[in-house]
Amino acid sequence: MQTAERLKAGERWEDHDLVFATRHGGPIECTEDWKVWKTILKQAGVRGVRVHDARHTAATLLIEQGMNIRVVQEVLGHTRVTTTERYAHVSTPLMRDAGERLASALWGES
Structure with a gap:
């Protein structure tokens, strides 16, 4: 919830009815998640x-690791298991x- 952000921003809050917003309620830059992802990779x-x-x-x-394909489907949020099958690649050990x-x-x- 954005209640704390709304209170902190006060009159500066811009209500755009967004799920992900800046600290003032406006839309985030389309590249912001990409920048965070790159930072995480670099730190790791x-x-x-x-x-x-x-x-x-x-x-x-x-x-x-032996996880059932249906569970992997749920983890990735795929509607169809056939999509998940395209994501999972068969490795040499398998x-x-x-x-x-x-x-x-x-x-x-044996």
Whole structure:
């Protein structure tokens, strides 16, 4: 809620009925979230990537940890699981595991 910000701004508050607003109620700059994201990456020592790339990474890491695809779908906020499937990339360890399981099933090897 913006109650505290409204009180603090007093007469300077501009009511635009926004969910995300400046400290005076006006619209934030369209690049503001990008600047914050870049600052977070720099502080974490991570190379500069898009927020979208981070969503792909999150989907892939959750799948690698054994998370059900439907849960990953909810985490990412996708309406369709097919969208989530496009976000999650199959890693080499998962491919290796699949090959070993298939070999075990076909030839009893591990």
